Amino acid sequence: MTDPSVSRESRVSRTAVTALMCLLAVYFMLPVYFLIVAATKPQGDLASTNGLVFSNFNLIDNVRILFTRSDGIFGRWAVNTVIYAVLGAAVGTLISALCGYALAKFPFRGRELLFSVVLGGVLVPTTALALPLFLLFSETGIVNTYLAVFLPSIVSPFGVYLARIFANAAVPQELIESARLDGASEFRTFFSVAFRLMTPALVTIFLFQFVAIWNNFFLPMVMLQKESLFPITLGLYQWNGQTARAPLLQQSVITGSLVSIVPVIIVFILLQRFWRTGLAAGSLK
Amino acid sequence: MTDISTRVPHVMSSPGGRRRRNGGRPRVGTVAAFLTPFFLPFLLFYVAPVGYALWQSLRVVRRTGGQYGTSYTAFGGFEQYAQVFQNTEFWASIGRIGLFGIVQVPVMLFIALIMALLLDTPLLRLKAFFRITAFMPYAVPGVIAAIMWSYLYSPQLSPVVDLLEGIGWQPDFLGPGAVLWSAANVSTWLWTGYNMLIMYAALQAIPQELYEAAKLDGAGQWTIAWRIKVPIIAPAIVLTTVFSIIGTLQLYAEPAVLRQISSNISSTFTPNMLAYAVASGNNYQQAAAISVVIAVITFVLSFGFMRLTSKKAGL
Numbered sequence: 001m002t003d004p005s006v007s008r009e010s011r012v013s014r015t016a017v018t019a020l021m022c023l024l025a026v027y028f029m030l031p032v033y034f035l036i037v038a039a040t041k042p043q044g045d046l047a048s049t050n051g052l053v054f055s056n057f058n059l060i061d062n063v064r065i066l067f068t069r070s071d072g073i074f075g076r077w078a079v080n081t082v083i084y085a086v087l088g089a090a091v092g093t094l095i096s097a098l099c100g101y102a103l104a105k106f107p108f109r110g111r112e113l114l115f116s117v118v119l120g121g122v123l124v125p126t127t128a129l130a131l132p133l134f135l136l137f138s139e140t141g142i143v144n145t146y147l148a149v150f151l152p153s154i155v156s157p158f159g160v161y162l163a164r165i166f167a168n169a170a171v172p173q174e175l176i177e178s179a180r181l182d183g184a185s186e187f188r189t190f191f192s193v194a195f196r197l198m199t200p201a202l203v204t205i206f207l208f209q210f211v212a213i214w215n216n217f218f219l220p221m222v223m224l225q226k227e228s229l230f231p232i233t234l235g236l237y238q239w240n241g242q243t244a245r246a247p248l249l250q251q252s253v254i255t256g257s258l259v260s261i262v263p264v265i266i267v268f269i270l271l272q273r274f275w276r277t278g279l280a281a282g283s284l285k
Numbered sequence: 286m287t288d289i290s291t292r293v294p295h296v297m298s299s300p301g302g303r304r305r306r307n308g309g310r311p312r313v314g315t316v317a318a319f320l321t322p323f324f325l326p327f328l329l330f331y332v333a334p335v336g337y338a339l340w341q342s343l344r345v346v347r348r349t350g351g352q353y354g355t356s357y358t359a360f361g362g363f364e365q366y367a368q369v370f371q372n373t374e375f376w377a378s379i380g381r382i383g384l385f386g387i388v389q390v391p392v393m394l395f396i397a398l399i400m401a402l403l404l405d406t407p408l409l410r411l412k413a414f415f416r417i418t419a420f421m422p423y424a425v426p427g428v429i430a431a432i433m434w435s436y437l438y439s440p441q442l443s444p445v446v447d448l449l450e451g452i453g454w455q456p457d458f459l460g461p462g463a464v465l466w467s468a469a470n471v472s473t474w475l476w477t478g479y480n481m482l483i484m485y486a487a488l489q490a491i492p493q494e495l496y497e498a499a500k501l502d503g504a505g506q507w508t509i510a511w512r513i514k515v516p517i518i519a520p521a522i523v524l525t526t527v528f529s530i531i532g533t534l535q536l537y538a539e540p541a542v543l544r545q546i547s548s549n550i551s552s553t554f555t556p557n558m559l560a561y562a563v564a565s566g567n568n569y570q571q572a573a574a575i576s577v578v579i580a581v582i583t584f585v586l587s588f589g590f591m592r593l594t595s596k597k598a599g600l
Binding site for chain 2: 106
């Protein structure tokens with residue numbers, strides 16, 4: 001506001017800019033707002049009342065129906081989602097951090113070659129991997145188990161790439177050296193010195209990998225037949241396909257969508273400084 | 286070579302004379318212990334499937350005797366690939382996705398760039414609010430985004446359709462001509478904010494002093510944006526383009542959800558849907574060949590685009 005150039009910019013352009021951004025904000029919020037409104041309505045009101053205006057408040061009942069439908073399968077899907085996305089991202093972050101740290105801080109022969117292989121992995125489309133993985137897994141009998149979705153999800157070449165950049169930037173070589181002089185093993189040095197310094201970076205890697213797993217629909221779709229193993233996305237997809245035969249499912253699909261995305265959106269807003277760091281690192285190649 | 290270059294700062298940074306004789310270089314076993322937890326799964330779940338797909342794609346199912354003979358798989362050379370390239374559904378799906386990408390990617394990145402530039406000017410207030418609303422869709426999985434939008438497209442439920450009918454327009458978002466663009470809208474909604482933030486992060490890294498000289502020369506915000514900011518963040522724009530190209534070729538969840546409510550999306554609408562449909566028909570070798578072709582096209586396009594733009598920028 002102290003910028004002298006601002007006073008020279010006309011009020012007109014400032015208004016135009018704000019109006020444009022408001023329009024875009026409406027666009028980005030519209031589906032979520034619609035979902036919030038729709039999730040509070042009884043099924044009967046969905047088609048008969050305006051989608052953007054609240055009518056009879058039935059949210060509590062909708063949530064109760066959502067969680068009791070088909071013996072509470074939605075709760076099961078929620079637990080599965082936590083296993084796949086939260087646990088998968090946690091394990092994935094740890095192994096990415098170990099690998100990225102070693103690639104950044106240990107001088108060894110073939111290091112650059114290994115890093116190039118990892119970078120190549122970033123470009124391999126995960127959807128193209130899903131079908132061959134299914135064929136491979138069906139020969140070993142892992143198909144249609146938790147492991148079929150969990151194991152491939154822990155591998156994140158992008159996570160290793162970020163971990164290497166962050167380890168280079170955040171962990172001074174002097175600290176590693178002095179830990180070594182104190183007689184600490186390399187693992188001890190990593191967990192008690194590097195791990196702490198890298199914590200903000202690790203949160204970033206965790207968030208990125210969480211979203212990647214949370215978004216990966218094709219892999220669970222290909223791997224899983226048993227409903228009890230589904231993540232929320234696959235479960236809602238299946239319910240959504242049945243609404244023509246069972247119209248009452250519509251309300252549960254809507255409520256289920258809201259219940260599953262709102263906590264994630266809130267966590268993302270709370271942790272926004274972390275993903276901004278990650279995006280900055282990703283753009284400065 | 287790399288060994289020496291990486292050891293130089295390492296040696297210099299350690300206090301003289303206090304180093305151990307091996308320069309604090311961890312043993313091979315220790316290095317392996319750090320690398321194995323990542324590289325073992327990477328090998329099993331990234332490298333092996335690629336190899337397996339390549340191998341499968343070179344095989345064909347043959348039968349002894351007539352149509353009802355016992356089947357066995359044999360080496361078929363490029364037979365599967367020849368079939369992929371002769372498959373009209375394959376070309377139709379590639380054409381669809383090509384049209385989708387040529388329109389959706391530039392539109393999305395243009396909006397993202399405009400938003401990033403506006404967020405970077407002193408003209409705008411409530412920046413945090415606009416940044417968060419645009420980025421919020423990133424937390425929503427494609428399936429759920431498509432479900433949300435499909436309700437906004439459906440003639441029975443949609444307040445948008447009601448609104449447009451109110452002003453005398455009868456939109457059919459799920460019609461044969463429109464449904465591709467309805468899917469494109471879901472992608473745009475999902476990814477604009479993400480791309481915007483990558484560009485915005487690059488803009489914030491530009492030192493402010495760069496603008497001072499331009500301002501002294503009387504350049505306005507507009508000129509500064511197009512003549513100074515955009516060229517500097519070109520690498521970020523290239524990066525978002527490559528991500529978008531990869532994303533477009535991977536399209537599956539959004540059209541699959543819209544297919545549940547629109548008869549105008551076939552089971553082979555996108556290359557990935559085709560691969561899945563072929564695999565469901567138990568023709569695994571053909572599905573593997575399609576997967577390989579998709580991966581190669583993705584790689585060639587994204588890598589080619591990076592090369593092309595980096596040459597143009599004289600990098």
